[in-house]
Amino acid sequence: MAVASSLVEQHGEDAFRTAFRSFRRKDPPPDLLSRVLDFSGGGGGPVGDQVLSADLDVCAVSDEEAGRVGLRPLRDWRAFGLQGSPGFIFIANPFLQGCQPFWVKQCLKTYPQKPNVCNLDLHMAPGDTHDIWGKSAHILRSPPCAKKGPKTLLEKLRWVTLGYHYNWSTKTYSPDHHTPFPEDLHSLSSVVAAGAGFPGFLPEAGILNYYRSDSSLGIHVDEAELDHTRPLLSFCFGQSAIFLLGGPQREAPPTAMYMRSGDVMVMSGQSRLLYHAVPRILLDLPPTGLHTTRSPGQGSPQEGSLAGEVSQEDWAVCSRYIQTSRVNMTVRQVLSPGQSFPEVRPGEDPEAGPGDGYGEGGTVGEKWRRSGSDETESSHT
Ligand SMILES: O=C(O)CCC(=O)C(=O)O
Numbered sequence: 001m002a003v004a005s006s007l008v009e010q011h012g013e014d015a016f017r018t019a020f021r022s023f024r025r026k027d028p029p030p031d032l033l034s035r036v037l038d039f040s041g042g043g044g045g046p047v048g049d050q051v052l053s054a055d056l057d058v059c060a061v062s063d064e065e066a067g068r069v070g071l072r073p074l075r076d077w078r079a080f081g082l083q084g085s086p087g088f089i090f091i092a093n094p095f096l097q098g099c100q101p102f103w104v105k106q107c108l109k110t111y112p113q114k115p116n117v118c119n120l121d122l123h124m125a126p127g128d129t130h131d132i133w134g135k136s137a138h139i140l141r142s143p144p145c146a147k148k149g150p151k152t153l154l155e156k157l158r159w160v161t162l163g164y165h166y167n168w169s170t171k172t173y174s175p176d177h178h179t180p181f182p183e184d185l186h187s188l189s190s191v192v193a194a195g196a197g198f199p200g201f202l203p204e205a206g207i208l209n210y211y212r213s214d215s216s217l218g219i220h221v222d223e224a225e226l227d228h229t230r231p232l233l234s235f236c237f238g239q240s241a242i243f244l245l246g247g248p249q250r251e252a253p254p255t256a257m258y259m260r261s262g263d264v265m266v267m268s269g270q271s272r273l274l275y276h277a278v279p280r281i282l283l284d285l286p287p288t289g290l291h292t293t294r295s296p297g298q299g300s301p302q303e304g305s306l307a308g309e310v311s312q313e314d315w316a317v318c319s320r321y322i323q324t325s326r327v328n329m330t331v332r333q334v335l336s337p338g339q340s341f342p343e344v345r346p347g348e349d350p351e352a353g354p355g356d357g358y359g360e361g362g363t364v365g366e367k368w369r370r371s372g373s374d375e376t377e378s379s380h381t
């Protein structure tokens with residue numbers, strides 16, 4: 001059941017905004033929370049009538065290929081769809097035990113490194129954003145002291161872009177702002193896309209969002225990619241969140257669901273261009289599957305695994321960070337095979353990209369990330 005159907009719309013605002021604001025309230029109404037879908041089956045909200053089981057192509061990927069990127073064999077994945085949202089697939093934590101830490105470490109230690117781009121680059125000198133991990137790790141590794149020191153760079157990180165770098169101002173990608181897409185994330189994405197029925201998916205752009213406890217992600221549609229027939233993949237790590245999935249217009253009341261560490265979402269087909277948002281990070285639920293111990297009994301990654309073990313030293317930093325944070329990676333194919341970017345003709349304003357519907361609130365970037373109370377909007381650049 002869509003959560004906003006019983007909420008009173010205020011000031012003529014659309015149903016999505018009404019729901020978004022309700023979840024941002026300090027104490028969301030209990031009946032609202034009771035209708036948040038919980039795919040983990042681990043208690044909490046119901047898996048409602050709206051939930052279907054989703055078909056995967058379990059033969060598309062061998063157990064070895066899945067294990068190599070830290071995923072369980074595809075036949076063991078629990079995948080769900082939503083009535084009324086064809087193409088939306090929710091995969092409840094398909095990671096092998098002990099393998100999420102590798103991806104958390106990549107998000108915190110590896111992907112923020114140059115030549116990738118992050119929010120700190122927008123207002124800091126290049127030398128100062130050079131080694132975000134190195135400049136933060138020793139502080140995060142030491143025991144928290146009573147007097148809070150200044151935030152580390154890692155704690156100030158809000159987004160990182162990979163591959164074709166999303167331009168938050170023009171809301172476009174461009175051929176001349178591109179760096180190599182990380183090979184390990186390419187492999188992980190290819191496995192998930194193939195399992196979801198999209199063999200040959202080409203991961204070309206990534207947006208990593210770093211959420212602190214009061215962060216949120218405004219209502220938007222991801223439409224800057226030129227090929228919308230390819231899915232958008234989303235990987236969640238760390239603290240849980242409430243995710244809202246709406247319709248093609250903001251007037252449609254959204255469905256709310258919990259997203260927990262390890263959960264993966266695929267937005268494809270008609271769901272590729274649906275409005276969505278993250279109104280709330282939840283600190284009261286312990287992150288699942290985030291211990292480093294690997295279980296030898298359940299197909300743990302073998303020789304040649306990309307998802308290597310994380311050293312205790314690195315994990316001390318990562319685990320401290322995600323005690324109060326959530327990290328999300330979205331992976332997108334930008335172009336169809338053989339497609340190129342439209343040429344900017346002389347005299348045309350290269351800044352005037354197509355609208356991307358991020359409208360209000362915004363991404364982790366300047367335009368659409370919100371934080372603080374439901375009344376205040378602030379940017380996180
Ligand atoms: O953090 C999330 O779960 C959603 C991220 C998202 O929608 C985006 O990056 O476009």
Ligand SMILES: [Fe+2]
Binds near residue numbers: 221222
């Ligand atoms: Fe999005």
